[in-house]
Amino acid sequence: MEMLRPKLRAAAVAIPLLVLVGLSAQNKPDYAREIRPIFENSCYGCHGEKVQSGGLRLDQKQSAIPKLTAIQERISGTGSKARMPLGGAPLSAAQINLVKAWIDSGADWPDTPLTGIAPKKKHWAFVPPVRPAAPIVKDARWARNPIDRFVLAKLEAEALNPSPEAPKATLLRRLSLDLTGLPPTPEEVDAFLKDNSPRAYEKQVDRLLASPHYGEKWARQWLDGARYADSDGYEKDKPRLVWAYRDYVINAFNKNLPYNQFVTEQIAGDLLPNATQDQKVATGFLRNSMINEEGGVDPEQFRMEAMFDRMDAVGKNILGVTIQCSQCHTHKYDPIQHEDYYRLFAFLNNSDEGSMAVYTPAEQAKIADIRRRLKSLEKPVSEDTADPRWTVVRPEVDDISTGGQRYLPQPDGSLLAQGYAPTKHNVKLTIKTPLKSVGSIRLELLTDPNLPLGGPGRSIKGTGALSEIKVEAAPMNDAAAKPAEIKIAKATADINLPETPLEPMFADKSNKKRTTGPIEFAVDGVEETAWGIDAGPGRRNQPREAVFNLATPITNEEGSVIIVYLKQNAGGWNSDDNQNNNLGRIRLSFAAEPNLQARAPKPTTPEIEALWKEYPEGSSQLVLHERATPRETHLLTRGDFLQPAKVVTPGVPAFLNPLPQTETLNRLALAKWLVARDAPTPARSYVNRIWQAYFGIGIVETAEDLGTQSSPASHPELLDWLAVEFMDRNWDVKAIHRLIVTSATYRQLSNVTPELEARDPYNRLLARGPRFRVESEIVRDIALAASGLLDGKIGGPSVNPPSPAFLYLPPTSYGPKVWNESKGSERYRRALYTFRFRSVPYPMLQAFDSPTGDSSCVRRARSNTPLQALTTLNEPLFLEAAKALAAKTQAEGGADDTHRLNFMYKRVLSREPSKPEATELLAVAGKHGWTVVARVLLNLDETITKE
């Protein structure tokens, strides 16, 4: 609950009292309200925190008080010395009188400033943590590890006692939900209850930390901060393939990848020496930004939006310091400067928005084998050398003809297609050329890191197709001449595939036969046939070219205006989905010779072709790809990319740790800086997030911000101790989990007494164990696990459990979206794997406070609403779970109803019912049957609560 803040309310009452003390006499000027602003405006520049001319600091009482008479003289200009402020506008008479009156009345200067900036001591979170000694406590026997001594010391100071240890079954359910997000099975509970060995509990901790479900549970928390979703966001909100990143995170937790390594890979995995596929996939963290491809966008504007989003995610998720405000101006509270922000930004600003093919380890081995065998079969082909007969031309693009797609001119004369991707358009390219004669036209399709899988097309496979090419020409300096069509006599290309029907994803509802094939298809006058370049996996993402010989060369002494139309109609019916089949990066060249040919297709044999057919399709992942030529980064006035100010270089804010020695100021340097041993905030930030997951609220409640505006830490020394322990143990995440869950603090009973409710409603002091509703995903997972429906498979493409169809269709959704309900056990995968459309959040998860992935979220709300009740009562999958649980109970639950009820209770709640509970539910079973009983049980508060 976010609403109740009894402690803050108490603080709010206290402030007016202080104010009253400061205002003892009516005509006595108030320092904070009236005097300090004068000093601040006119004097601090030379007598403040940074500069102290003449050794005077007017922002410090002890420095200023002895010199008040001199100050009064100097500001009024009455003495023999020069009037202050030197070189500035003199104070007004009213101001001078005010200062005089204040001095005359005794210069009341409160020791604690009532408002604004105190004489600065560095904020605790900006000083690297040092391991504090665990405090001495009275009841040392209670403490199982140092965590407990910090907690107990505070409890003892508050005269509170810790709660007794929770019963074993409760504890195991709590532990299982915390470490794996799944309830324990009845067998696991029984085994634990029977185990009376001294290490019984620790054995459970070991077992659960080793479970592959551990990675799933803790990945979800990270994915919130990484704003993970399976679609682009904004209006089009197209599906994207990024589950490889999600699986990377799960595996990283399961492998217990040290946290500093985990962060490094996500910021700069691609820049590590001999980067593995996983390390490159990890940069998907930065690519989880939304992409706007609605019609008419300026791609650079939304690249910048994505950059701001990345900065925000690094700030909240890793740094634990708010940096977003300094996007527009120097931060009002935290010491981060406007320029600091753009210096950090400069580290990230040098990448292309790439995507790469990804393969399973088995597929990777297979590819290596195929490549090895191909090497022995394929003859080396001589490198292309530039043919001097071709002249690259730089066309003007007719805006209307692009269907909203942007063709961005590149330095090499090519045009890169970005932004909205219409499924059908006919781009008009106009070239004014001084060439006297043009006999052949070359069209190159070039690869580019910003295209899907590197291009050269814009389809999700990086392919494209050319339906028709048409050429028109007119003399250069003849305004009256109408461009006349020039026939194409012959076309050649370096790839000519057999005629193949367009893939289903390009279906356009026309019922026409639509195909791709050889280059002749681009000059046959038939729109339904197109030149295709999809040579299959392993060979489709490479540059291609076609050459068109004109029937009659275009010859004009003064040069010509040549218009080339490239019709691209091979896409599907829905431009709001991934159905475009457009060319991605094109370059046109002219030559006078009328008979030039495209480079020859690569020689091949049936054996070679057979090998390529074995090449795995794989999946893809959005990644970052470092640019060879750095982008210039500017400070942006008010964060507006249209208002670039001075150029800035990569650098880090002075109040944080210095940049480690590195050769290049790139993302890798940034990553090393973020997780350096002397970095003050990242270790604190992450252990605080872990703590938040266990106890509901972090040691610092504002998990996204440990900066000067953060809420006060409940146990500041414990936070530092954990952060140092974390780093000393080589950033070992599981070690921190083990420490926390084996503490006496964690193992307490979570019951709330009226006294505790009154003293500490949010359990900040931890005089009891945590008790709160589990996260949305676990609400679903509990129902699936308890009913036996759960498919525990780890990883893979996201799944589509039941969801109301209308949500994915207009007028609810902007565009028609595909939601093919998963069949079989796929519908019962853990909720972590549910496909996440940003613009249409999965209703069950949304009802229970899942973030949408629009921006980084490191602290979820925890609401309790009627829509949640409707969901667990009536949503189809919850009903399926109730039915399955009932069926299982009847089949396996034992001979009589009491046994059956016990069976069900243990599956759902890991315990047996009390007598009154049994009476209640046996009556329901008798009257309405076991499905209704199961439904009641799955809807209990206790069921979806960790206690």
Place this chain on the structure above:
Amino acid sequence: MNAISRRWFLEQCRVGLGAVAAQSLLAAPDPLAPKAPHFAPKAKNIIFLFMAGAPSHLELFDDKPMLRKFDGTLPPPELLKGYRSAFINPNSRLLGPKFEFKKYGQSGAELTPLLPHLATVVDDIAIVKGMVTDAFNHAPGQVLMNTGAMQFGRPSMGSWVTYGLGSESRNLPAFVVFSSGKKGPSGGSSCWGSGFLPTVYQGVEFRSAGDPVLYLSNPEGIDTQIQRESLDSIRRLNEMHQTATGDPEIATRINSFEMAFRMQSSAPELMDITKESKETLELYGAKPGKPSFANNCLLARRLVERGVRFVQLYHEAWDQHSALVKDITTNCKDTDQAAAALIKDLKRTGLLDSTLVIWGGEFGRTPMLQGGQDGRDHHPNAFTMWMAGGGIKPGITLGESDDLGFNVVKDKVHVHDLHATMLHLLGFDHTKLTYKFQGRPFRLTDVHGQVVKQLLA
């Protein structure tokens, strides 16, 4: 639901509610409990008719004889300095307004012939011709209009209002969203999201056919009696567990389940417009069982009557890059009568005084032509909205764009100013309705916004 079962569950419910009331003394405070604003409000509720896609001010409200005169010529180059557009080369020819305007009502407001029904209530509304925004793409524009920022992730105005005022309905969500037209809004669910505010404040999508709220109906095999008895069991077991654990949050859960049950009957009752008189249905042009903007307008009134704080109706249809005349005519036919009926109906039921109605899209359209002869591109520099009721001065036209309808030249109202004014009418100082997040207080108007005094009655 038949009469017997209704009576039955009402009786059961009363028993249930008694028990719940006793328990709720222990519960954490309800984040939706009604709260007083900063000062005496004029409006208690808001109905926002969001004309998504961005209607052309030049065809509907902002007649420009000079634009008509210069139709087919290039705009003055100085006007285009630094101008960014979505699709067209800004250097496209000017396109005169496609319709002949007339003056209506006592106020003499100028209107298109496409809005004959609005013409009959023109003295009840304030037309704001000086609107400006910062965005010229749909999704960012809609998100800005809703949250005060182009970046996704901020709370929507409905969430802010619900956060500030709480809910007066115990049976329905405080913030309800409907959608009609060709598509859903470009901004998706972020248009009514709660951003960093607690999720209880986010808008709840209602559907005008089928279950109005997701998962409202009992699943197959569960009738009302089983549902009620199940809920009673759930409640009793939850109460037992609350006694055992002492956690007041359980009482909140019990309350949530009881409200869910009440919604199961109150939401269908709300949606059942067959209970409205024939005359009312005809006033709106609403047809029971046939989802439409008209039905949604009527439902908006019914929601406000039932204490729902913020109702937003999206009609995404106004993106006339081409076929401007045909499509804008259709859109007006689909929306004009119902929007005007809403004003009349609220007025005659006395609700208009306390209900602020706002009509408009995310930006305007270019005075320049796009495509053949009949389309306009996105334009953020000038557009028109109208407001009515809830303390708005009726019968006025505020603001003026230049002779081409390109820039605002008088009484400019930025989206932030609209938000500030809206909050003012609800009794809030927009600079003080804040929520602390990431170390600083955030507000709907961020660091901007001025109350537009001329619009206040």
